[in-house]
Amino acid sequence: MAKQSSSVHDLLINKASQHGTLLQADKAALLSLPFVVRRFRPGQDIVRQGDEPDAAIFVQSGMIARYHTLSSGERQYISMHIKGDMPDVQSLFLKVMDHSLCAVDDASIALFRHDVVRRVLVDRPGLSFAFWRLTLIDAAIFRQAITNNGSRAPAERLAHFCCERYTLACEMNLAEGNVCDLPLTQTQLGQALGLSHISVNRALRKLRRERLLDLRSGKLEVIDHSALVRFADFDPSYLHQSKDSDLSHMAFRKRR
Amino acid sequence: MAKQSSSVHDLLINKASQHGTLLQADKAALLSLPFVVRRFRPGQDIVRQGDEPDAAIFVQSGMIARYHTLSSGERQYISMHIKGDMPDVQSLFLKVMDHSLCAVDDASIALFRHDVVRRVLVDRPGLSFAFWRLTLIDAAIFRQAITNNGSRAPAERLAHFCCERYTLACEMNLAEGNVCDLPLTQTQLGQALGLSHISVNRALRKLRRERLLDLRSGKLEVIDHSALVRFADFDPSYLHQSKDSDLSHMAFRKRR
DNA sequence: CTCCAAACTTATCAATTGATAAGTTCGGTT
DNA sequence: AACCGAACTTATCAATTGATAAGTTTGGAG
Numbered sequence: 001m002a003k004q005s006s007s008v009h010d011l012l013i014n015k016a017s018q019h020g021t022l023l024q025a026d027k028a029a030l031l032s033l034p035f036v037v038r039r040f041r042p043g044q045d046i047v048r049q050g051d052e053p054d055a056a057i058f059v060q061s062g063m064i065a066r067y068h069t070l071s072s073g074e075r076q077y078i079s080m081h082i083k084g085d086m087p088d089v090q091s092l093f094l095k096v097m098d099h100s101l102c103a104v105d106d107a108s109i110a111l112f113r114h115d116v117v118r119r120v121l122v123d124r125p126g127l128s129f130a131f132w133r134l135t136l137i138d139a140a141i142f143r144q145a146i147t148n149n150g151s152r153a154p155a156e157r158l159a160h161f162c163c164e165r166y167t168l169a170c171e172m173n174l175a176e177g178n179v180c181d182l183p184l185t186q187t188q189l190g191q192a193l194g195l196s197h198i199s200v201n202r203a204l205r206k207l208r209r210e211r212l213l214d215l216r217s218g219k220l221e222v223i224d225h226s227a228l229v230r231f232a233d234f235d236p237s238y239l240h241q242s243k244d245s246d247l248s249h250m251a252f253r254k255r256r
Numbered sequence: 257m258a259k260q261s262s263s264v265h266d267l268l269i270n271k272a273s274q275h276g277t278l279l280q281a282d283k284a285a286l287l288s289l290p291f292v293v294r295r296f297r298p299g300q301d302i303v304r305q306g307d308e309p310d311a312a313i314f315v316q317s318g319m320i321a322r323y324h325t326l327s328s329g330e331r332q333y334i335s336m337h338i339k340g341d342m343p344d345v346q347s348l349f350l351k352v353m354d355h356s357l358c359a360v361d362d363a364s365i366a367l368f369r370h371d372v373v374r375r376v377l378v379d380r381p382g383l384s385f386a387f388w389r390l391t392l393i394d395a396a397i398f399r400q401a402i403t404n405n406g407s408r409a410p411a412e413r414l415a416h417f418c419c420e421r422y423t424l425a426c427e428m429n430l431a432e433g434n435v436c437d438l439p440l441t442q443t444q445l446g447q448a449l450g451l452s453h454i455s456v457n458r459a460l461r462k463l464r465r466e467r468l469l470d471l472r473s474g475k476l477e478v479i480d481h482s483a484l485v486r487f488a489d490f491d492p493s494y495l496h497q498s499k500d501s502d503l504s505h506m507a508f509r510k511r512r
Numbered sequence: 513c514t515c516c517a518a519a520c521t522t523a524t525c526a527a528t529t530g531a532t533a534a535g536t537t538c539g540g541t542t
Numbered sequence: 543a544a545c546c547g548a549a550c551t552t553a554t555c556a557a558t559t560g561a562t563a564a565g566t567t568t569g570g571a572g
Contacts, residue, residue, distance in 0.1 A: 019349075068403040071489050076403040090396075093275075093389040098396050098494035122381040129374075132388050133349040139391065140346075140354050142398035147324040147332040150405050150450030154559085185519065194406030194450075196560050201521065216520090217568080233327050238354035410529085441549060452530050457551065472550090473538080 008035060008060055008110045015084050019137075020130030029120045029127060035110040040064075040103035042183075047088070048100045055111040057088040062107025063183055067191075068099050077192035079141060080104065080165065080184075084172050089135050092117065105183040105218070133240075140238045149194045152233070155203040157193050159232035162213055166222050167236050178225065183218035264291060264316055264366045271340050275393075276386030285376045285383060291366040296320075296359035298439075303344070304356045311367040313344040318363025319439055323447075324355050333448035335397060336360065336421065336440075340428050345391050348373065361439040361474070389496075396494045405450045408489070411459040413449050415488035418469055422478050423492050434481065439474035 013030050016022055022030075037060065040046055047053045049069055057064075059081050066078040066087055078099060081087045091097055092114060103109075121128045141164070148160045162182070169180035186204070187197040195203070207213050212228040214221040222228060269286050272278055278286075293316065296302055303309045305325055313320075315337050322334040322343055334355060337343045347353055348370060359365075377384045397420070404416045418438070425436035442460070443453040451459070463469050468484040470477040478484060 066399070068399070068407075070403070070407055071491075074407055076407045078399050078402050090392055093385060093392055094396070094496050096493060096496075098496070099399060118385075121385075125378040125381065125384065128381065128384055128388070129349060129377075132384070132391070135388070135392060135395065136346055136349055139395040139398055140350070142395055142402060143322070143324070143334050143355060145402050146334050146398060146405060147326070149402060150448075151324075151326055151330055151332045186521095187519080192406075197520090198522095198561080199559060202559090205521085235327075237352060240350050240352075240354070442551095443549080453550090454531080454552095455529060458529090461551085 008037070008058065009033075011060070011084050012058065012086075015086070015134070016127060016130040019133040020126055022126055022130065026124050026126045026130075029124050033112055033116060033120065035112045038109050038111065040107045040109060042103060042105050044103050046101040046103060046109060047091075047097055049097050051097045052095055053088070053091065053097060054115070055088075055113050056086060056092060056117055057101060058110040058112060059083055059085045059087070060108040060110050063104040063181065064101055064107050064109070065104050065188075065192075066099050066101055075191050076194075077188060079138070079145070080192075082169065082172060082174060082181075086131075086134065087138070089131055090138060092131075104188075105181075137240050140240060144238050154193075154195050154199045155206045156232055157195070158189065158200060158203040159207055159212060159228055160234050161189070161193060162207075162215065162220055162222070163229060163232050163234035163236075164239070166220060167239060167241075171239075171241055178222040180220050181218060182215060182220040264293070264314065265289075267316070267340050268314060268342075271342070271390070272383060272386040275389040276382055278382055278386065282380050282382045282386075285380050289368055289372060289376065291368045294365050294367060296363045296365060298359060298361050300359050302357040302359060302365060303347075303353055305353050307353045308351055309344070309347065309353060310371070311344075311369050312342060312348060312373055313357060314366040314368060315339055315341045315343070316364040316366050319360040319437065320357055320363050320365070321360050321444075321448075322355050322357055331447050332450075333444060335394070335401070336448075338425065338428060338430060338437075342387075342390065343394070345387055346394060348387075360444075361437075393496050396496060400494050410449075410451055410455045411462045412488055413451070414445065414456060414459040415463055415468060415484055416490050417445070417449060418463075418471065418476055418478070419485060419488050419490035419492075420495070422476060423495060423497075427495075427497055434478040436476050437474060438471060438476040 009031050013022070013027050016026070016030065035058070040062075046057060046064060061083055064081050064087065066081070068076045068078060070076070079087070087101060121131070144164070148157050152160060165182050166175065166180055169175045174180055184192070186200045189195075190197040190200045193200065204215060210231075211223050212231055213223050228234075265287050269278070269283050272282070272286065291314070302313060302320060317339055320337050320343065322337070324332045324334060326332065335343070343357060377387070400420070404413050408416060421438050422431065422436055425431045430436055440448070442456045445451075446453040446456045449456065460471060466487075467479050468487055469479050484490075
């Protein structure tokens with residue numbers, strides 16, 4: 001339990017540090033944030049569209065998904081989140097959830113109370129900016145999904161999605177060699193990419209045939225990375241990983 | 257010029273006030289922000305993918321669009337912005353633009369230097385939270401676009417897009433009765449909705465035939481609002497307009 | 513080890529969407 | 543008022559995608 005706790009705080013501090021220049025006091029403030037851990041089973045909802053949650057969600061392990069439910073009952077997946085992500089900062093300043101979050105596989109989630117987080121952020125602009133930046137990167141990923149789903153043919157679209165997931169898994173050291181978890185069924189991939197599961201299967205067949213990647217049993221294997229990137233027209237700059245973030249010159253220290 | 261200036265500051269203060277509880281000092285800080293105004297012609301780029309802009313863009317009049325350019329040269333529009341929007345806060349903490357912004361019709365833009373804006377935000381958490389909230393609403397609109405383009409048939413998709421644009425125009429008092437500006441060609445609508453311009457034309461024909469809306473010469477006329485909303489499955493809650501934002505209870509005042 | 517349900521694969525066929533192309537309307541310019 | 547180019551409209555036809563359905567594989571549970 002103590003180990004688990006420290007792991008969450010460490011992950012949080014690492015994540016924030018990658019997106020801003022934290023002062024010692026910023027780190028201390030993060031360490032002071034209380035949280036509770038909950039586990040979720042595959043498919044289980046964490047928060048639902050229409051809810052007014054009072055806690056922000058931090059992924060400790062597993063994969064969770066953001067999705068919309070249409071009035072027809074149809075589901076559209078919006079984004080996927082893995083260890084170290086805090087997808088729910090998106091709703092830190094929005095009262096009513098406009099989407100749901102669910103576990104994709106077995107997931108362990110830390111919950112941070114919104115009001116406590118906000119109180120800390122009021123006094124710590126460096127932290128605010130770091131978390132703000134994280135939400136802006138999420139938004140960049142949403143934008144890319146619009147383009148991917150709107151402008152690319154099925155195989156290219158699936159390939160682009162896989163490039164993104166693999167890149168993000170690598171960033172969190174969750175890839176083993178050229179393999180990472182991607183525990184989505186072909187039906188779910190279709191609901192993420194705006195394709196029927198049949199089209200997903202066709203696209204996947206093509207990507208296997210051309211020896212670009214394989215995806216089965218929830219594991220993504222990148223067979224030929226550079227060919228895959230070329231095929232998918234994948235340019236990772238929208239993920240803003242590289243310390244493009246070099247905002248260290250910014251005046252984050254409060255004056256007076 | 258003085259009039260123009262005050263109009264920009266007023267718009268900015270109004271916008272921020274709708275998304276947070278501003279102290280007098282917050283408003284004063286906004287008033288102190290210098291800016292320059294520039295005009296753009298239809299189709300002209302304001303910032304480009306790959307740029308490292310040093311100023312944030314505030315729309316004073318006209319419509320501007322966010323878009324991606326694929327390596328094929330194909331264009332995907334991501335979002336549209338009108339008077340009072342500040343689309344470029346999305347890049348306030350991201351060094352390299354992952355998308356471009358262009359004028360759709362004649363547009364007047366106010367430019368606020370990033371470093372000045374950031375400096376003000378360091379000391380004014382209330383302002384930070386208000387602008388942060390604006391970027392989160394943008395993100396909610398991106399999410400909705402993913403779902404709209406991924407899950408709805410062409411006519412429903414176009415109808416949903418029109419509902420959104422009309423609702424946002426009304427919010428800024430830019431609608432006259434049931435008509436508002438929507439200066440996009442059918443080709444551009446296609447590039448926004450992931451459809452060919454032929455499909456846009458077919459969808460539009462259907463919406464006219466069923467007397468839901470009309471769209472011609474850059475003007476959107478909502479003929480039967482409630483039937484349109486029903487047809488499009490449009491639920492405006494994702495726009496987070498209603499003081500769902502009732503965050504006035506939040507402690508925005510710095511302590512100590 | 514066997515069974516079962518879910519996920520995946522594959523084929524066939526229908527429906528939708530996109531490409532091409534030609535004609536028309538519309539707005540702005542001269 | 544006539545012209546011009548861009549945008550829009552419409553038709554035809556090809557290509558893609560989706561629905562249905564049936565068989566296969568896979569991973570757990572008992």
